[in-house]
Amino acid sequence: MVVENLNLIEEAKNFSRNFMQNNDPSHDWNHVERVYKNAMFLIEQEKKLNENLVYDLEVIQLAALFHDIIDFKYDHDKSKSLDQIAQDRLGEFFSRFNLSMDKQEQVLHIILNISWRKELEMGQKSDRIPIELKIVRDADRLDAIGAVGVARCMAFSGAKNRPIYIEGVEPIHNMTAEQYNNQTIKNESTAINHFYEKLLLIKDKMQTQTGKKMALERHEFMLQYLNQFDTEIKL
Template sequence: MSIIDKTILFVKQQLENAEGGHDWFHIERVYKNALLIAREEVCDLTVVKLSALLHDIADSKFHDGDETIGPKTARAFLENENLDQKIINHVINIIENISFKGGNFEKKLSRDFGTKELKIVQDADRLDAIGAIGIARTFNYGGFKNRALYNPAIAPNLNMTKEEYKNSDSPTLNHFYEKLLLLKDKMNTETGQKIALERHKYMENFLSQFYAEWEGEK
């Protein structure tokens, strides 16, 4: 069995009871997105595949905000499979730097870390946060956290710190402005940018319809 097949089995087991927006199917979609983007890029496909499969193996949102659990879990699995240490380090660097942290936060990549594979997997993950599926995931997680759908009295906060973003309990619709609508301009690859533009327009149309229905105009 290949390392990719073993990784797929491992991830499916780890995420068997995960929240619907961060389950195996999320991983599978990101994996497919990454392969699609990688076709147009010169990259290490093994690193891209492993990083896409392991990027959300233990999301900090479901582990009291601990951002170290995911990388540790991924490293332990890969080392147990006796994978080359250089590949392991590359994958872990991607996992540690892939997420949209929110707030006023700058990623700090090590100087010797090649970012081509990061850019591919990061775009693949961000694509799953926008468009029709992004909308579905956002409201699914909002329901999971028992958040209001929308409250006109609570405006989106675009000046949050990283900690404020992580701990926010604002209405779900605010998340569109605090993250989803920002992702189009944060894509790294040409393929990612093209797909993101289409999904961004879909979200804008959704919001227009939402507000119209909210106000009883449609």
Template sequence: MAELTVDDALMAKATDYVRRYMAKYDGSHDFSHIQRVLRLALHIQTRTPATSRRVVALCALMHDVGDAKYLLPGEDGTRLIAHVLRSLGAEEALADKVQAVCLGVSFSAELRDPARAAALLAAHPELAVVQDADRLDALGAVGIGRTFAYGGAKGRPLVDTMEHVDDKLAWWRDETDGVGLDGLPSDFD
């Protein structure tokens, strides 16, 4: 993570926390996923000047902390990120902003409540950057592998996971009119 030049002390503490926290997740949402999303988000952020690199980096790093799919009994995913960041020394306003953005990253939450998603995007332009990075990691061979890893971890029949892949591909085609992924760094894998 040598390319990080914002809040290195806070990022180092948050990275250590996320690495330990994500160890309980299956391979579809492990720390390697976080590293890919962080790298993509920082790349995208360089082309979106209306966003804060500091906020984008923290949101990309923390976006799956408190994910409802993995919450332990008694954990409150709606405040977990803000609580953790404050305990690591972040200002309250920054911690609350990162929490708000991270609650908006979920693809399924956006589909369930498009109006809420639009309001969050208007209030926090960093959300679009992190959403795009997270969704790009759900594409291609890595994305398909992650989908099957998640299905296997949840004990889903193979046919159900295959159907989910087909549904996502159909959504992508319909929503993007088949637009490609131009602009990604050529060394990105």
């Protein structure tokens, strides 16, 4: 039984809920709450698989709740680094709860490195990735795929007023993401394109055993969804 600092976590939820309130539905408080729940589920399962697993639950909780407090796509103040923006936004909260410098650094490290872009930059140094980052990353990735992933993809495209697909371009029946990405005709601004450029690649990027298993099921669902979509538009 894990003893939680309930006040800290409840206040972190309030802080995040408040911060996310004006975001579009692809990226709102519901998303953060699901990522938090996913993270709690993943760590529980990983602990069952490895009883000797050492991790800091509070760091996972805070990082899951704060993981979208900064975002490369939305933070346009180029006079400050993302690191500085994160410190500005969370510094007061951390001091209020007297969070140790070590924990603050761990949480900041996760939220600054969770993104797809950062992972590609960091490369394959998987053994040096802290378990807390792996858990929160997988929790966030799981929320980008499966039925929820389809909904979020459509919500994001809607918020940007982008087309769902362009006839004759996608979806491409029975084509793998790799084949799709190698071909010349594609449109990078449609919702369906996003499956091929990112969502279908996620299952191979998962970093925990539990996350990998869950991603496979959600991946299969997306393939089924794309096939059905393809069938319907080709009537």
